Amino acid sequence: MTSSFGTRKRNTTQADVAKHAGVSIMTVSRALSGSGNISPDTKERINNSMEELGYVYNTVAGSLRNQSSSMVAVVIPSVNDLVFGEILSGVNSVLRPKGYFTTIGESFFDPEEEFKVIKSMLAMQPAGIILTGGIHHKPELFDLLKKRSCPILQMWDTDNLNFDYHVGPSQREVGQIVADHLIEKKYEYIAYIGAELSIDGCADQRFQSFRSRLSEAGISIETEVDENLPRQPESGKILTERLLARSPHVNAIHYLNDPMALGGLSYLFDKGLSAPKDVAVVGFNGSTQKFSIRTRLTTVDVPKYEIGKVSGEKLLALLNDEGEGQFYRSELRLIVGDTS
Amino acid sequence: MTSSFGTRKRNTTQADVAKHAGVSIMTVSRALSGSGNISPDTKERINNSMEELGYVYNTVAGSLRNQSSSMVAVVIPSVNDLVFGEILSGVNSVLRPKGYFTTIGESFFDPEEEFKVIKSMLAMQPAGIILTGGIHHKPELFDLLKKRSCPILQMWDTDNLNFDYHVGPSQREVGQIVADHLIEKKYEYIAYIGAELSIDGCADQRFQSFRSRLSEAGISIETEVDENLPRQPESGKILTERLLARSPHVNAIHYLNDPMALGGLSYLFDKGLSAPKDVAVVGFNGSTQKFSIRTRLTTVDVPKYEIGKVSGEKLLALLNDEGEGQFYRSELRLIVGDTS
The missing domain is CATH 3.40.50.2300 (Response regulator)
Structure with missing residues (x-):
């Protein structure tokens, strides 16, 4: 099929419908707004003309009168x-x-x-x-x-x-759930990896509650946060490398989200390290579970x-x-x- | 902070602005539409009133007159x-x-x-x-x-x-690229796995060109297509199992998209099979590359x-x-x- 949209036409107006149906513009307007008495026969003629001319009643303009919109x-x-x-x-x-x-x-x-x-x-x-x-x-x-x-x-x-x-969800609860999980699993050298915390209050809240829950348990954490990296797998790789270069003893990392955690995992595997034997990895949001082939990420799923x-x-x-x-x-x- | 949105107010109207600015409604209307002569001083007063009352000029209604919209x-x-x-x-x-x-x-x-x-x-x-x-x-x-x-x-x-x-893209070209790749790699027992081809003409076009390109090379393919499954990883698993149960000799599979291919890969690994040694796997669209940890899927990337x-x-x-x-x-x- 070739394009038949080359020539643009002006939109059909109520005046066009009125002319086509052989009635006044006022009659069309009243038929559309449902006000006034209009015979079924006239209504049908107007409907047929609208159909044939491709006229669509503008509900936005129509609804402004009623202060509502779709x-x-x-x-x-x-x-x-x-x-x-x-x-x-x-x-x-x-x-x-x-x-x-x-x-x-x-x-x-x-x-x-x-x-x-x-x-x-x-x-x-x-x-x-x-x-x-x-x-x-x-x-x-x-x-x-x-x-x-x-x-x-x-x-x-x-x-x-x-x-x-x-x-x-309560974002605070997320941090607590992950902290409790790592405490229960007896990890002692725990780190957090994230990005853009200064602009995302929810991510920051998760991080703060994660840190304070662990602090209450006597565990102080390492953090590797970059304000300028996107929250993507590639950033997870970069920050994991940075973290382990200065703190090779870390044995558990919680990431801002699942994509960053996958980046971290990919870095670990590239370096011949394995999770959780060498470093445990925990993400957040459950968005990437369905894309896993062999390794199912530990995460907190949010509905x-x-x-x-x-x-x-x-x-x-x-x-x-x-x-x-x-x-x-x-x-x-x-x-x-x-x-x- | 507690909610201060409990009590709903009616929207500010041009009449409210007019009253607040001490001018007529017509003057406000002319100021907004840019028609007529209005003194800079009056304009400023109207602007200040609009700002203070939170009045937002309705560009949708305003633009209907000019037959344009944002x-x-x-x-x-x-x-x-x-x-x-x-x-x-x-x-x-x-x-x-x-x-x-x-x-x-x-x-x-x-x-x-x-x-x-x-x-x-x-x-x-x-x-x-x-x-x-x-x-x-x-x-x-x-x-x-x-x-x-x-x-x-x-x-x-x-x-x-x-x-x-x-x-x-040309969807036809996708099928040809994948077919040429598998021919070049000398796979002989090739299959296609997909879903919902009857409702998605683009996916069907990729499939048709994949099949005819291989047919031209003297290779006839197996197909496992389900019209009722979603195009998701889980469906890739199910259909790979179905395919290999009846055609265990297949050694290369092209999937409708990357998510389905990942599902297929996950099934293969669960069964102790590996790609490409036992079965080669090729997806389409490049949407899941960034989530790969160890296994990078072969695919046709579309920008x-x-x-x-x-x-x-x-x-x-x-x-x-x-x-x-x-x-x-x-x-x-x-x-x-x-x-x-």
């Missing part, structure tokens, strides 16, 4: 991320069947970018807003959002309650799809003024794999 | 997919700095769902539409889109040219981020009536890993 604005750190892709999928699974669409903004953990993205999205009159915790929201964002009438929900962080509702699903449900409840409580806390699950 | 509708099979997450990230990297937002619809390879999603999105008056190839678009979709004035671009498939522009980036650029060109040609073909790259 658009839900969602801001996540990045669309190119296993965790947020799965969460988003859960959000859509609930909102889509109810006629809502999600418009996605990316913050890249930059408060200024988040503010700009949300400000632009507000101009589209969203029915609701879903934000992601971790990022250090600008104070001006709170001012901006307080003046809005739509419900605002935060995903991922339920330790800090700033909005109408919050869905996600990503469920977080999205519950966020969608709670937003719908808020839209119907049915919201109760302030947060829904997702259950965390330690998966003991082959690496600890 | 929204680009994107339909992909699923947001929970490594390939389309990366593509989307490329699209956003271009559109976002130009003030455009992407609204994401998911088709799940269901033509009816795609049609419904696009119809709803059209009601939001998108500036442009980005579709994904592979899915068997309904004939009614072409009718619907032909009546629209906005540019329509298709990603992922450049073998079938149905819209204003097309960006992606996902670039496809998104070029799609964004070409859509902008179409919006500026600068579009030329019908398609941009992405380069494919065979990565010979440890499994062939």
Whole structure:
């Protein structure tokens, strides 16, 4: 088939429909908004003309009158991320069947970018807003959002309650679960490897609670954190090399996330070291389990799809003024794999 | 911090701004649309009032008059997919700095769902539409889109040219590259493992060209295709088991995608078989390379981020009536890993 889209046409208007159906523009307008008495026969003629001309009733403009919209604005750190892709999928699974669409903004953990993205999205009159915790929201964002009438929900962080509702795990609990696991397994030379902690409050919270739990048990940890590396496998490799060069006695490492832990594992295998015999490895988020061939990573799994699903449900409840409580806390699950 | 979003307020209107600034509603309206003469002093007062009241000018409604919008509708099979997450990230990297937002619809390879999603999105008056190839678009979709004035671009498939522009690899070429690689490596008992080929024309095209290229070389292949399994690692495991149970002599398998190939590899290792000694394994798309610890999968890498980036650029060109040609073909790259 060759393109038949070469010549662009102007959009069909209500005037075109009116002319085609042989009625007045007012009649078409009243038929579309459902106001006024219009005979079934006339309605059918208008419908047929709309069908034939390809006219689509603009629900955004139509809905402005009623102060409602079918658009839900969602801001996540990045669309190119296993965790947020799965969460988003859960959000859509609930909102889509109810006629809502999600418009996605990316913050890249930059408060200024988040503010700009949300400000632009507000101009589209969203029915609701879903934000992601971790990022250090600008104070001006709170001012901006307080003046809005739509419900605002935060995903991922339920330790800090700033909005109408919050869905996600306790990030603090993650650090405690990993610390308890390593204590139980009697590892004594423990390290933490991470990146970008200054811009991601959730990752920092996990790290802080990991460190203080171990400190309570009399264990002080080594840390290898780089503020400028992305939270990717390659960074896990680089930081593991750096850590072991200066602290070769380390025998257990907790990584910011699973991708970084996989990078660490790959470095260990390249160097002829094995996990957990030489160094135990523990990740976080459970996003890469399904890609493992031989080595199942020990990690704390967080129910990503469920977080999205519950966020969608709670937003719908808020839209119907049915919201109760302030947060829904997702259950965390330690998966003991082959690496600890 | 406790929630200060408990009490919802109605949105600020132009009337509120007018009252606050001590001017008429008409003056506010003219200031916002840029029509009419308004003194700098009055403009500043209106701006200050807007700032203070948190009023955001509705660009969607505002732009309807000019038949343009800041929204680009994107339909992909699923947001929970490594390939389309990366593509989307490329699209956003271009559109976002130009003030455009992407609204994401998911088709799940269901033509009816795609049609419904696009119809709803059209009601939001998108500036442009980005579709994904592979899915068997309904004939009614072409009718619907032909009546629209906005540019329509298709990603992922450049073998079938149905819209204003097309960006992606030749899916046919993928099958040929893999076939040539296996011929060169002198594998003789070759199989293909896939799923959902009836609903994904791109995957089917790769499969068909893989089979016919081998057939030209005098090699007939075994196939293990399930129409009801998802294209996930677990399905790769199940289908590899099924295939080898009936055809234990197979010594090379090409999988629909990398995740399925990883599932296959994991099955082989569980059974004490190794790749490529016992069975060679080749995937497609290069989405899981970064998660490999020990075993680097042989695959055909497709430049996902670039496809998104070029799609964004070409859509902008179409919006500026600068579009030329019908398609941009992405380069494919065979990565010979440890499994062939």
